[in-house]
Amino acid sequence: MDCPVLWIHAEALGPANPALLAHPGRPAVFVFEPGLLEGAAGPISLKRIVFLYECLLELPVTIRQGDGVEEVLAFAARHRADGVVTSAWVDPQLGGIAACVAAALPLQVLEPEPFVDLPEPVDLRRFSRYWRSAGPRLRPDPAATETPT
């Protein structure tokens, strides 16, 4: 992929966005799309839109409103891109958009640094079970707390 565009979504609105870091200067787009604005819970309030917008104004990103797939693909065509780069998502609605984009253009998904690496399978039946595995891996290294002499 020589000249991709970057798809910035609502789970990665910071300067540490992996796509922005990997491809500085490439055109980037964010879409206010129906799944974000009116998901299963109904319309989100203007507060949330303003908050997102203020985050976006700090990023080098073109802001669009419309269907997520159509807008990302149209943006790629506008910039004669040969692919799309984005960051990993959790929201299944973003996964749906990504699948449709990937059906039309190469899509590269960049993973952010994990909070904690856990051996699979992770027991998620209760937080206490998760914490039994995650806690020891999250506690600071005692050696790091020693004062250098």
Added chain:
Amino acid sequence: MTSSTPPSEPAPPPQPNHADLPRQFPGRDAMVRELTARFPQASGGASPIRGGSKPALAALEAVDPVRYAASRNHLDGAVSGLSPYIRHGVLSLAQVRDVVWQRMARGPGLVSEKLLQELAWRDYWQRLWIRLGDGVWENLEPLKTGQPEAAYAQELPDDISEGHTSLACIDAFARELSDTGWLHNHARMWLAAYVVHWRRVRWQAGARWFLCHLLDGDPSSNNLSWQWVASSFSSKPYLFNRANLEHFGAGRHCPCCPAAAACPFESSYEALQARLFSAPQGGERASGGQAKGEAV
């Protein structure tokens, strides 16, 4: 795929497109007016909480794991206010974790890992979302209240969402949610317990209400926390009483409450359980501690 890919070629000169949303505004009011016109389905105004990395980094700089661990359950405690920024990736969980590690290392002795654990709750909810998908909208387990599903109303009553219940605490929480898009985690739990157990409304109705407003709202953290209160993702329903609310509520609500003389929360836990539930409730009662996290 990894983030170690080589940078691609610089972009060609930008081509203006009239359908791009504007990026220049004379001020915040002008931006809010523009967004109000562009998103007519979105209700309300702007939050006093600003988006962007500057306020996020300021909040991160102020994080104090020691004070957090000691006071986080109190409405005026030293909570971080980071949740909206984490939810939208302005700050990553790994970035906040690193700062917490640095601050923990500064202390002369063992510093509580409570803040790390609250960050871990966020990671836990996200992992569950990947596993469950839209299943976060369904009961993960049967309710333990002894009440049939049909006993719970489908819709949230207007007096709750509009802050007109005449209960000073509940109305204050509802107004804060609507005005700011953020609530202390304890207030979320009290409000959710009131909606589900005292008013007997389906947790999904309350979850939708929160998601409309919360700047940090996502269906996983939010819905699974509601399920934790409702008892479809916990071993028992979460309850509070007046003593609990007065202890952790910074003394703000009861002195001016018009319903103080007939407070529905003024009771022992045993009596509340007998009044609200039809199934025996074993085990520990609500302690006022945050047993699950969302608004770090």
